[in-house]
Amino acid sequence: MEFLKRAILEKGKVLPGNVLKVGSFLNNQLDVKLLSQMADAIYEYFYNKGITKIMTVEASGIAIAVLVAERFGVSAVFAKKSKTANVDGDIYAADCFSYTHKVMNRLILAKEYLNADDKVLVVDDFLANGQAVYALKDIVEQSGATLSGVAIAIEKGFQGAGDKLRGEGVDLFSLAIVDSMDDCQIKFR
Protein backbone atom coordinates (compact mmCIF):
# COMPACT_ATOMS: atom_id res chain seq x y z
CA MET A 1 0.00 0.00 0.00
CA GLU A 2 1.79 3.07 -1.31
CA PHE A 3 0.42 5.60 1.24
CA LEU A 4 1.71 3.50 4.11
CA LYS A 5 5.09 2.79 2.49
CA ARG A 6 5.56 6.51 1.94
CA ALA A 7 4.69 7.27 5.57
CA ILE A 8 7.16 4.61 6.74
CA LEU A 9 9.94 6.07 4.60
CA GLU A 10 9.19 9.70 5.52
CA LYS A 11 8.25 9.40 9.21
CA GLY A 12 9.53 6.02 10.39
CA LYS A 13 12.77 5.73 12.31
CA VAL A 14 15.07 2.72 12.27
CA LEU A 15 16.58 2.13 15.70
CA PRO A 16 19.21 -0.37 16.82
CA GLY A 17 18.03 -3.96 17.18
CA ASN A 18 15.86 -3.93 14.07
CA VAL A 19 13.31 -1.65 15.73
CA LEU A 20 11.11 0.31 13.33
CA LYS A 21 9.60 3.27 15.18
CA VAL A 22 6.34 4.49 13.67
CA GLY A 23 4.85 6.10 16.77
CA SER A 24 4.29 9.39 14.98
CA PHE A 25 1.53 7.94 12.78
CA LEU A 26 0.68 4.32 13.60
CA ASN A 27 0.83 3.41 17.25
CA ASN A 28 1.13 6.34 19.61
CA GLN A 29 0.07 9.33 17.60
CA LEU A 30 -2.53 7.98 15.21
CA ASP A 31 -2.77 9.45 11.71
CA VAL A 32 -6.43 8.60 11.41
CA LYS A 33 -6.68 9.53 7.72
CA LEU A 34 -3.93 7.03 6.91
CA LEU A 35 -5.46 4.46 9.26
CA SER A 36 -8.82 4.89 7.52
CA GLN A 37 -7.19 4.21 4.14
CA MET A 38 -5.56 1.14 5.64
CA ALA A 39 -8.91 -0.04 7.01
CA ASP A 40 -10.47 0.46 3.55
CA ALA A 41 -7.77 -1.70 1.96
CA ILE A 42 -8.24 -4.44 4.56
CA TYR A 43 -12.02 -4.37 4.01
CA GLU A 44 -11.53 -4.59 0.25
CA TYR A 45 -9.34 -7.67 0.66
CA PHE A 46 -11.58 -9.58 3.11
CA TYR A 47 -15.06 -8.16 2.42
CA ASN A 48 -16.50 -11.38 0.99
CA LYS A 49 -15.22 -13.74 3.68
CA GLY A 50 -18.28 -13.47 5.94
CA ILE A 51 -16.28 -11.92 8.79
CA THR A 52 -18.34 -11.65 12.01
CA LYS A 53 -15.71 -10.34 14.42
CA ILE A 54 -12.50 -8.33 14.40
CA MET A 55 -9.93 -9.35 17.01
CA THR A 56 -6.77 -7.65 18.20
CA VAL A 57 -4.61 -7.20 21.27
CA GLU A 58 -4.29 -4.08 23.40
CA ALA A 59 -3.13 -1.39 23.09
CA SER A 60 -1.79 -0.34 19.70
CA GLY A 61 -3.87 -2.78 17.67
CA ILE A 62 -7.14 -1.25 18.88
CA ALA A 63 -7.09 1.81 16.62
CA ILE A 64 -6.80 -0.04 13.32
CA ALA A 65 -9.10 -2.85 14.55
CA VAL A 66 -11.95 -0.48 15.39
CA LEU A 67 -11.72 1.26 11.99
CA VAL A 68 -11.75 -2.13 10.25
CA ALA A 69 -14.73 -3.24 12.36
CA GLU A 70 -16.58 -0.06 11.41
CA ARG A 71 -16.23 -0.98 7.72
CA PHE A 72 -17.39 -4.58 8.24
CA GLY A 73 -20.27 -3.48 10.50
CA VAL A 74 -19.24 -6.01 13.14
CA SER A 75 -17.90 -5.85 16.70
CA ALA A 76 -14.23 -5.78 17.63
CA VAL A 77 -12.72 -7.51 20.64
CA PHE A 78 -9.30 -7.08 22.10
CA ALA A 79 -7.31 -9.53 24.18
CA LYS A 80 -5.79 -7.98 27.29
CA LYS A 81 -2.23 -8.45 28.41
CA SER A 82 -2.02 -9.92 31.87
CA LYS A 83 1.04 -10.79 33.88
CA THR A 84 -0.98 -12.80 36.36
CA ALA A 85 -1.14 -16.52 35.81
CA ASN A 86 -4.52 -16.88 37.49
CA VAL A 87 -7.07 -17.50 34.81
CA ASP A 88 -10.52 -18.74 35.70
CA GLY A 89 -12.77 -20.91 33.60
CA ASP A 90 -14.53 -18.07 31.86
CA ILE A 91 -11.45 -16.86 30.05
CA TYR A 92 -9.37 -17.98 27.08
CA ALA A 93 -5.64 -17.48 27.59
CA ALA A 94 -2.50 -17.87 25.51
CA ASP A 95 1.10 -16.92 26.26
CA CYS A 96 3.07 -14.56 24.10
CA PHE A 97 6.62 -13.28 24.51
CA SER A 98 7.18 -9.61 23.77
CA TYR A 99 10.60 -9.15 22.18
CA THR A 100 10.14 -5.37 22.40
CA HIS A 101 9.63 -5.34 26.16
CA LYS A 102 11.46 -8.61 26.93
CA VAL A 103 8.54 -9.94 28.94
CA MET A 104 6.15 -12.88 28.74
CA ASN A 105 2.55 -11.70 28.51
CA ARG A 106 -0.52 -13.81 28.94
CA LEU A 107 -3.21 -12.70 26.51
CA ILE A 108 -6.68 -13.20 27.92
CA LEU A 109 -10.17 -12.85 26.49
CA ALA A 110 -13.50 -13.44 28.21
CA LYS A 111 -15.17 -16.48 26.64
CA GLU A 112 -18.45 -14.60 26.20
CA TYR A 113 -16.88 -12.43 23.46
CA LEU A 114 -16.01 -15.26 21.03
CA ASN A 115 -18.35 -17.98 19.80
CA ALA A 116 -17.83 -21.18 17.82
CA ASP A 117 -19.77 -19.75 14.89
CA ASP A 118 -17.65 -16.58 14.65
CA LYS A 119 -15.50 -15.96 11.58
CA VAL A 120 -12.62 -13.95 12.95
CA LEU A 121 -10.32 -11.48 11.26
CA VAL A 122 -7.23 -10.84 13.41
CA VAL A 123 -5.87 -7.31 12.94
CA ASP A 124 -2.65 -5.87 14.33
CA ASP A 125 -0.24 -3.04 13.64
CA PHE A 126 2.93 -5.16 13.47
CA LEU A 127 3.93 -8.70 12.62
CA ALA A 128 7.51 -9.53 13.52
CA ASN A 129 8.15 -12.77 15.40
CA GLY A 130 4.46 -13.61 15.26
CA GLN A 131 4.07 -14.13 19.00
CA ALA A 132 0.90 -12.04 19.27
CA VAL A 133 -0.72 -13.45 16.13
CA TYR A 134 0.00 -17.04 17.19
CA ALA A 135 -1.46 -16.35 20.65
CA LEU A 136 -4.61 -14.81 19.12
CA LYS A 137 -4.85 -17.76 16.69
CA ASP A 138 -4.59 -20.09 19.69
CA ILE A 139 -7.46 -18.25 21.42
CA VAL A 140 -9.59 -18.44 18.26
CA GLU A 141 -8.95 -22.20 18.07
CA GLN A 142 -9.79 -22.67 21.76
CA SER A 143 -13.17 -21.05 21.13
CA GLY A 144 -13.96 -23.26 18.15
CA ALA A 145 -14.35 -20.16 15.95
CA THR A 146 -12.83 -19.92 12.46
CA LEU A 147 -9.74 -17.84 11.76
CA SER A 148 -10.77 -16.32 8.44
CA GLY A 149 -7.71 -14.17 8.02
CA VAL A 150 -5.01 -11.98 9.49
CA ALA A 151 -4.50 -8.33 8.46
CA ILE A 152 -1.31 -6.54 9.40
CA ALA A 153 -0.19 -2.96 8.84
CA ILE A 154 3.57 -3.58 8.78
CA GLU A 155 5.11 -7.03 8.43
CA LYS A 156 8.80 -7.40 9.13
CA GLY A 157 9.33 -9.94 6.40
CA PHE A 158 12.90 -10.68 7.42
CA GLN A 159 11.76 -12.07 10.77
CA GLY A 160 9.95 -14.93 9.04
CA ALA A 161 6.66 -15.25 10.91
CA GLY A 162 4.63 -13.96 7.98
CA ASP A 163 5.94 -16.55 5.57
CA LYS A 164 5.52 -19.25 8.23
CA LEU A 165 1.85 -18.30 8.67
CA ARG A 166 1.32 -18.29 4.88
CA GLY A 167 2.97 -21.72 4.69
CA GLU A 168 0.47 -22.95 7.27
CA GLY A 169 -2.41 -21.82 5.07
CA VAL A 170 -3.33 -18.65 6.96
CA ASP A 171 -4.81 -15.95 4.71
CA LEU A 172 -2.40 -13.19 5.72
CA PHE A 173 -2.68 -9.72 4.21
CA SER A 174 0.07 -7.24 5.08
CA LEU A 175 -0.20 -3.66 3.87
CA ALA A 176 3.57 -3.19 3.84
CA ILE A 177 6.27 -5.86 4.07
CA VAL A 178 9.71 -4.66 5.14
CA ASP A 179 12.30 -7.13 3.87
CA SER A 180 15.36 -5.42 5.22
CA MET A 181 16.42 -2.51 7.40
CA ASP A 182 20.20 -2.97 7.05
CA ASP A 183 22.22 0.23 7.46
CA CYS A 184 18.96 2.05 8.34
CA GLN A 185 17.77 1.59 4.75
CA ILE A 186 14.21 0.30 4.60
CA LYS A 187 13.60 -2.07 1.68
CA PHE A 188 10.08 -3.28 0.90
CA ARG A 189 9.21 -6.65 -0.63
Added chain:
Amino acid sequence: MEFLKRAILEKGKVLPGNVLKVGSFLNNQLDVKLLSQMADAIYEYFYNKGITKIMTVEASGIAIAVLVAERFGVSAVFAKKSKTANVDGDIYAADCFSYTHKVMNRLILAKEYLNADDKVLVVDDFLANGQAVYALKDIVEQSGATLSGVAIAIEKGFQGAGDKLRGEGVDLFSLAIVDSMDDCQIKFR
Protein backbone atom coordinates in the same frame (compact mmCIF):
# COMPACT_ATOMS: atom_id res chain seq x y z
CA MET B 1 -27.76 9.79 24.52
CA GLU B 2 -30.59 7.28 24.39
CA PHE B 3 -28.78 4.52 22.43
CA LEU B 4 -26.04 4.42 25.02
CA LYS B 5 -28.39 4.55 28.02
CA ARG B 6 -30.35 1.63 26.58
CA ALA B 7 -27.14 -0.38 26.07
CA ILE B 8 -26.08 0.37 29.65
CA LEU B 9 -29.44 -0.80 31.02
CA GLU B 10 -29.64 -3.90 28.81
CA LYS B 11 -26.02 -5.07 28.76
CA GLY B 12 -24.27 -3.33 31.66
CA LYS B 13 -23.65 -5.16 34.92
CA VAL B 14 -23.45 -3.49 38.32
CA LEU B 15 -20.80 -5.18 40.47
CA PRO B 16 -19.91 -4.63 44.13
CA GLY B 17 -17.91 -1.46 44.83
CA ASN B 18 -19.85 0.76 42.42
CA VAL B 19 -18.30 -0.98 39.43
CA LEU B 20 -20.29 -0.67 36.21
CA LYS B 21 -19.18 -3.40 33.81
CA VAL B 22 -19.74 -2.53 30.18
CA GLY B 23 -17.09 -4.77 28.65
CA SER B 24 -19.60 -6.38 26.31
CA PHE B 25 -20.00 -3.22 24.24
CA LEU B 26 -17.74 -0.37 25.34
CA ASN B 27 -14.30 -1.41 26.53
CA ASN B 28 -13.38 -5.00 25.79
CA GLN B 29 -15.79 -6.10 23.13
CA LEU B 30 -16.47 -2.97 21.10
CA ASP B 31 -19.93 -2.42 19.63
CA VAL B 32 -18.57 -0.31 16.81
CA LYS B 33 -22.01 0.76 15.54
CA LEU B 34 -22.81 2.20 18.95
CA LEU B 35 -19.32 3.72 19.24
CA SER B 36 -19.78 5.36 15.84
CA GLN B 37 -23.05 6.94 17.00
CA MET B 38 -21.26 8.15 20.12
CA ALA B 39 -18.47 9.63 18.00
CA ASP B 40 -21.07 11.39 15.83
CA ALA B 41 -22.66 12.95 18.92
CA ILE B 42 -19.29 14.12 20.25
CA TYR B 43 -18.44 15.63 16.87
CA GLU B 44 -21.80 17.41 16.75
CA TYR B 45 -21.15 18.95 20.19
CA PHE B 46 -17.56 20.12 19.56
CA TYR B 47 -17.39 20.51 15.75
CA ASN B 48 -17.00 24.31 15.78
CA LYS B 49 -14.29 24.48 18.46
CA GLY B 50 -11.35 24.28 16.06
CA ILE B 51 -10.14 20.99 17.53
CA THR B 52 -6.71 19.97 16.16
CA LYS B 53 -6.02 16.86 18.21
CA ILE B 54 -7.89 14.10 20.06
CA MET B 55 -6.19 12.80 23.20
CA THR B 56 -6.90 9.76 25.34
CA VAL B 57 -5.17 7.19 27.50
CA GLU B 58 -4.52 3.54 26.66
CA ALA B 59 -6.15 1.11 26.34
CA SER B 60 -9.92 1.38 26.45
CA GLY B 61 -10.10 5.05 25.44
CA ILE B 62 -8.40 4.38 22.09
CA ALA B 63 -11.44 2.96 20.30
CA ILE B 64 -13.75 5.91 20.89
CA ALA B 65 -10.89 8.41 20.43
CA VAL B 66 -9.97 7.10 16.98
CA LEU B 67 -13.58 7.21 15.79
CA VAL B 68 -13.91 10.77 17.07
CA ALA B 69 -10.62 11.73 15.37
CA GLU B 70 -11.91 10.24 12.10
CA ARG B 71 -14.89 12.60 12.24
CA PHE B 72 -12.78 15.68 13.02
CA GLY B 73 -10.19 14.74 10.38
CA VAL B 74 -7.38 15.18 12.92
CA SER B 75 -4.83 12.91 14.59
CA ALA B 76 -5.36 11.13 17.89
CA VAL B 77 -2.69 10.58 20.52
CA PHE B 78 -2.80 8.34 23.52
CA ALA B 79 -0.86 8.63 26.75
CA LYS B 80 0.74 5.39 27.85
CA LYS B 81 0.61 3.99 31.34
CA SER B 82 4.04 3.48 32.80
CA LYS B 83 5.01 2.14 36.17
CA THR B 84 8.57 3.31 35.77
CA ALA B 85 9.49 6.63 37.31
CA ASN B 86 12.27 7.36 34.83
CA VAL B 87 11.05 9.99 32.50
CA ASP B 88 13.47 11.78 30.26
CA GLY B 89 13.23 15.32 29.00
CA ASP B 90 11.37 14.47 25.83
CA ILE B 91 8.27 13.26 27.62
CA TYR B 92 5.34 14.84 29.45
CA ALA B 93 4.28 12.88 32.53
CA ALA B 94 1.47 13.07 35.08
CA ASP B 95 0.50 10.68 37.86
CA CYS B 96 -2.89 9.09 38.08
CA PHE B 97 -4.26 6.62 40.63
CA SER B 98 -6.39 3.81 39.24
CA TYR B 99 -9.17 2.99 41.72
CA THR B 100 -10.11 -0.01 39.57
CA HIS B 101 -6.69 -1.63 39.74
CA LYS B 102 -5.54 0.02 43.01
CA VAL B 103 -2.30 1.16 41.44
CA MET B 104 -0.58 4.48 40.73
CA ASN B 105 0.10 4.89 37.04
CA ARG B 106 2.30 7.48 35.44
CA LEU B 107 0.79 8.68 32.18
CA ILE B 108 3.43 9.62 29.64
CA LEU B 109 3.33 11.24 26.23
CA ALA B 110 6.22 12.07 23.92
CA LYS B 111 6.52 15.85 23.64
CA GLU B 112 6.66 15.69 19.84
CA TYR B 113 2.97 14.68 19.73
CA LEU B 114 1.55 17.81 21.39
CA ASN B 115 2.26 21.43 20.44
CA ALA B 116 1.48 24.74 22.08
CA ASP B 117 -0.87 25.65 19.23
CA ASP B 118 -2.95 22.47 19.54
CA LYS B 119 -6.60 22.66 20.59
CA VAL B 120 -7.13 19.39 22.36
CA LEU B 121 -10.29 17.38 22.89
CA VAL B 122 -9.77 14.77 25.62
CA VAL B 123 -11.89 11.65 25.06
CA ASP B 124 -12.34 8.71 27.40
CA ASP B 125 -14.78 5.88 28.03
CA PHE B 126 -15.34 6.57 31.75
CA LEU B 127 -15.20 9.50 34.14
CA ALA B 128 -15.40 8.47 37.77
CA ASN B 129 -12.87 9.99 40.17
CA GLY B 130 -11.38 12.02 37.36
CA GLN B 131 -7.81 10.84 37.90
CA ALA B 132 -7.18 10.10 34.22
CA VAL B 133 -8.81 13.30 32.95
CA TYR B 134 -6.91 15.46 35.45
CA ALA B 135 -3.63 13.78 34.44
CA LEU B 136 -4.37 14.35 30.73
CA LYS B 137 -5.35 17.97 31.51
CA ASP B 138 -2.03 18.35 33.34
CA ILE B 139 -0.15 17.06 30.28
CA VAL B 140 -2.05 19.46 27.99
CA GLU B 141 -1.14 22.36 30.31
CA GLN B 142 2.53 21.30 30.42
CA SER B 143 2.63 21.45 26.62
CA GLY B 144 1.10 24.93 26.48
CA ALA B 145 -1.76 23.61 24.31
CA THR B 146 -5.40 24.51 24.92
CA LEU B 147 -7.83 22.08 26.50
CA SER B 148 -10.87 22.78 24.33
CA GLY B 149 -13.10 20.18 25.89
CA VAL B 150 -13.56 16.76 27.43
CA ALA B 151 -15.89 14.12 25.97
CA ILE B 152 -16.85 11.09 28.05
CA ALA B 153 -18.97 8.07 27.23
CA ILE B 154 -20.16 7.28 30.77
CA GLU B 155 -19.82 9.69 33.67
CA LYS B 156 -20.39 8.36 37.15
CA GLY B 157 -22.08 11.52 38.36
CA PHE B 158 -22.21 10.39 41.98
CA GLN B 159 -18.41 10.34 42.19
CA GLY B 160 -18.25 14.08 41.69
CA ALA B 161 -15.34 14.64 39.31
CA GLY B 162 -17.62 15.67 36.45
CA ASP B 163 -19.26 18.46 38.42
CA LYS B 164 -15.88 19.53 39.77
CA LEU B 165 -14.51 19.84 36.23
CA ARG B 166 -17.61 21.80 35.13
CA GLY B 167 -17.15 24.09 38.13
CA GLU B 168 -13.59 24.74 36.99
CA GLY B 169 -14.87 25.87 33.60
CA VAL B 170 -14.02 22.74 31.62
CA ASP B 171 -16.39 22.15 28.68
CA LEU B 172 -17.34 18.61 29.64
CA PHE B 173 -19.76 16.61 27.50
CA SER B 174 -20.84 13.22 28.85
CA LEU B 175 -23.04 10.99 26.73
CA ALA B 176 -24.58 9.29 29.77
CA ILE B 177 -24.40 10.39 33.40
CA VAL B 178 -25.15 7.70 35.98
CA ASP B 179 -26.31 9.38 39.18
CA SER B 180 -26.82 6.28 41.26
CA MET B 181 -26.33 2.53 41.13
CA ASP B 182 -27.81 1.74 44.57
CA ASP B 183 -29.29 -1.74 44.85
CA CYS B 184 -28.00 -2.47 41.35
CA GLN B 185 -30.51 0.00 39.93
CA ILE B 186 -28.94 2.38 37.41
CA LYS B 187 -30.43 5.88 37.54
CA PHE B 188 -29.43 8.45 34.93
CA ARG B 189 -29.28 12.21 35.53
